[in-house]
Structure formats: C-alpha cells, structure tokens
Amino acid sequence: MRYEVIVIGAGMVGTSIAWHLQKHNSQVLLLDRKSPGSETSYGNAGLIQREAIHVHPFPRHFTELVRVLPNQNTDIRYRWPAVLRHHRALLQYWQFSAPSSVQKIEEEWETLIEHCTSEHQEMITAAGAENLIRRVGWIEMHRTEDKFKVAIAAAINMREQGIEHKVLSIDELKVLEPNGNFDGFIGAIHWSNSWQVSNPGALVKAYAKSFQEMQGSIAECNVKQILPDGDGWQVITDDATFYSDHLVVAAGPWSNQLIKPLGYDLPLFPMRGYHQHFDITPQNTINHSLVDMDKGFVMGPMQQGIRITTGAEMTLMNAAKDFGQLNAVLHFAKTILPLNNKVESEAWCGSRPCMPDMKPVIGAANKHDNLWFAFGHGHQGFTLGPITGRIVEELIHNKPLTVNVDPFNAQRFLIA
Numbered sequence: 001m002r003y004e005v006i007v008i009g010a011g012m013v014g015t016s017i018a019w020h021l022q023k024h025n026s027q028v029l030l031l032d033r034k035s036p037g038s039e040t041s042y043g044n045a046g047l048i049q050r051e052a053i054h055v056h057p058f059p060r061h062f063t064e065l066v067r068v069l070p071n072q073n074t075d076i077r078y079r080w081p082a083v084l085r086h087h088r089a090l091l092q093y094w095q096f097s098a099p100s101s102v103q104k105i106e107e108e109w110e111t112l113i114e115h116c117t118s119e120h121q122e123m124i125t126a127a128g129a130e131n132l133i134r135r136v137g138w139i140e141m142h143r144t145e146d147k148f149k150v151a152i153a154a155a156i157n158m159r160e161q162g163i164e165h166k167v168l169s170i171d172e173l174k175v176l177e178p179n180g181n182f183d184g185f186i187g188a189i190h191w192s193n194s195w196q197v198s199n200p201g202a203l204v205k206a207y208a209k210s211f212q213e214m215q216g217s218i219a220e221c222n223v224k225q226i227l228p229d230g231d232g233w234q235v236i237t238d239d240a241t242f243y244s245d246h247l248v249v250a251a252g253p254w255s256n257q258l259i260k261p262l263g264y265d266l267p268l269f270p271m272r273g274y275h276q277h278f279d280i281t282p283q284n285t286i287n288h289s290l291v292d293m294d295k296g297f298v299m300g301p302m303q304q305g306i307r308i309t310t311g312a313e314m315t316l317m318n319a320a321k322d323f324g325q326l327n328a329v330l331h332f333a334k335t336i337l338p339l340n341n342k343v344e345s346e347a348w349c350g351s352r353p354c355m356p357d358m359k360p361v362i363g364a365a366n367k368h369d370n371l372w373f374a375f376g377h378g379h380q381g382f383t384l385g386p387i388t389g390r391i392v393e394e395l396i397h398n399k400p401l402t403v404n405v406d407p408f409n410a411q412r413f414l415i416a
Ligand SMILES: Cc1cc2nc3c(=O)[nH]c(=O)nc-3n(C[C@H](O)[C@H](O)[C@H](O)COP(=O)(O)OP(=O)(O)OC[C@H]3O[C@@H](n4cnc5c(N)ncnc54)[C@H](O)[C@@H]3O)c2cc1C
Pocket: 008, 009, 010, 011, 012, 013, 014, 031, 032, 033, 034, 037, 038, 039, 040, 041, 042, 043, 044, 045, 046, 047, 048, 049, 221, 222, 223, 224, 250, 251, 252, 253, 254, 255, 258, 271, 272, 273, 274, 275, 309, 310, 350, 351, 352, 353, 375, 376, 377, 378, 379, 380, 381, 382, 383, 384
C-alpha cells in the first residue's frame, strides 16, 4: 500500500508529526514495533517544560569534573563501554559546552521551547486529553546556598522570556506539600507556567487516537530497512513492505540504526534514565513534581504511583540494567516521602536521544529527496514533540516555517 507519508517511531515526536501531517490532509502511516508512547515517551518525568530554556552542557569546570569522575554521583554516571563507543560524540559535546557556544545554542533552543505549551494545548484539546494535564508547575528544591542563589538570579532573568516562578521558603514549600520532609533543604523555586502530565505514555496514546480519528493509519511492526524507491520510499518491516512519497525517521535513540545503511552517521548517543513507581498513600500524596537539584532526581505524582526518575547514565542502549544510581536516589527520596510499596518488581529504563550540540535534528536529509529527520531531542523530547510535528508538517508541505530550522539541520555534523 502507498501512503503520502510514513513516519517511523510513535513516541511523542513521531506521533506529533503524524498528527500534524494528517490534520493537514496528508495520508499518513505511523509505524512502531510497539503501541504508541511505549518507550522513552512512556517513562519520562512527564514535565512539559516551558522553563527549560537552558540546555545541559558537559561539565567543564574543574571542580565539576572532579565531582563527576569518581562515578558515584546520583545525578550522572557513566559506563566505560559507552564512553569508548561514543568518544567522538562526547568530545564534540565537550567542545559545544564551551560557554560561548552554549549561549548561541540556547538562543536557538529557545525558539523551540517558547512554543511548547501552546503546541501541546492544540493537541490536548483535539485529543480530549485534559484529564492528563495539571497546570500546576513543578518545584525545584535546593540544598546548597551557593547554587540556590545562582538559580534565583537565573530565574529572575528568565522573566523577560515569559517564564514565571516564585521563590519558596521551606515553610512555604511545606504549605504546598504538607507530606514532605524537607530537612536538609534551604529553599525552592516553583516554576509555575510549566505543566505536569500524570501519565506521559497515555498522552501519546491520546494523540495517536486523535490521529486515527482523522483517518491516520497505525501499524505495529518492526522496521528492518528503508530504501529509496524512485522519488519515494520503501519501508521493509518483519511482515510487510510499505511505500510512501515522503519518509520521516523519528525513532528516538534508535534513529541512527535506520539511516546508517543509507550513509548517514550522526553523533546521536543515548543517556539512560530509570524510574520506579511507589503506591500512593495518604501519607505520601504530593501535588507537584518535586526535583531534588543537588541529588538529581524527580518525584512525580503519576496515575501509576509516585514515579521516581533518575538523572543520566551514559551507557550502551543494550547494556544490562544497573540499579546503582536508582538505589542511591531512592535513599534520598525516602527521606522526603514515605515510599514503601513498589508498584512494579523491576524498575523501567529508557534512553534520551542526545546530540553533542544539545539540539535536535529536524529537517531534510541532505543525500536523499523526501527523507526527513526528527530525533535527538535529549532531555526535552516530551516537551518538544508537538512543535517538532508542526515544523515537519510545514517543511513537507512547503509552507512558511513557524521556527527557523537552519540551526537544527542534519548537515551541521558533516555527514560522512
Ligand atoms: C528518565 C527520563 C526523564 C525524562 N523526563 C522528561 C521530561 O520531564 N520532559 C521532557 O520533555 N522530556 C523528558 N525526557 C526526555 C524524553 O522522554 C525524550 O526526549 C522523548 O521521549 C523522546 O521522544 P521520541 O519520540 O524521540 O523517542 P521515543 O519515545 O523513544 O520513540 C521512538 C519510537 O521509535 C520506535 N522504533 C525505534 N526503532 C524502530 C524500528 N526499527 N521499527 C519500529 N519502531 C521503531 C520505538 O519503539 C519508539 O516507540 C526524559 C527522559 C528520561 C529517560
């Protein structure tokens, strides 16, 4: 069967692309080996982060490097096989993390972030998914005076960009979260115009259902190969071959596997995170996602339970789970809230698709016509799926662009 567009990957990014294209009259097939929103877009912390105008640079300061190197921190850990495999990408990551580069990157990054809540809203309304959204912001909690002062100064500067916050004393935090024990913390910042999603996977599924209601097609199958086919594309899966005029690769951290055989070798690397749910009880109910900035983890109220999500582990995609970082985090989480009964016997893990310059790849492939890339959204792909969907629709339909996509093109990495 021939479609106008095939999108590979039904995470937040691919589903949003398929939705926008179908809404604007393309016949779209969305392909994934699992049901929509079952991988990284399922297990994240569920924050739609209007405040996320700062990227996550590689530690460059000597004291920060000394802190990270022993590999015992709760916020970031690394495994040597992944460091060796991705050493070139890491070197680029280090280079792009120079303060002068970061400033330019953040200016470009912000052109995406500024659309995040309005773009989600359009899809939330169409999908009837209001029940999953809580517009209560999230709370950044601090343990150290120096970092707290820096964070407050940065927050004040962010007001100009329309990002709202309130600095909270521990007493004020306790009013918002009466169940929390905040011994060891000195204060917090409440980011009030970011949103919290109570089941990230369910939001992707709601968007996918809305796509189907517009006559979009979904097929659950593993894509083995993509091949040019005249002016269009052939997508070979385990059981069938599909044809399309345009092909969009939005397969998150797996995207390179699909495009490498066509001669594209982008420095995409995974940053793993874990989560574990705990039963919600009257004693541990929380009203906001709480982020421990010094220990690097999130406690979020989800439909499944209180979800504890970890920071970053640089490890290979297929490496066995290593629960060291999660266990270290749980030690601190349990001092804040009583977390007694685990919901699932084994913690979830998934990988953020990261690029060395901390920006996603969005745009045309440079060696083939009608091939489009949309991956590498790193720590904020759940936030940025809908604006990415809009941009890819505008590109394919040759419309004026809401966002200048030049900073996000694939060519910036001198494809081999
Ligand atoms: C612990 C953690 C917390 C996070 N918290 C947040 C947060 O609060 N806010 C935020 O904005 N972001 C957050 N992120 C990042 C965010 O989750 C990701 O950036 C985002 O989910 C990436 O979406 P995606 O659609 O690109 O990838 P995915 O959701 O991984 O989707 C890719 C899809 O491609 C499919 N696929 C791959 N290869 C094939 C193939 N060969 N055939 C068929 N299908 C294929 C996969 O099955 C998958 O469904 C977090 C990430 C982690 C790990």
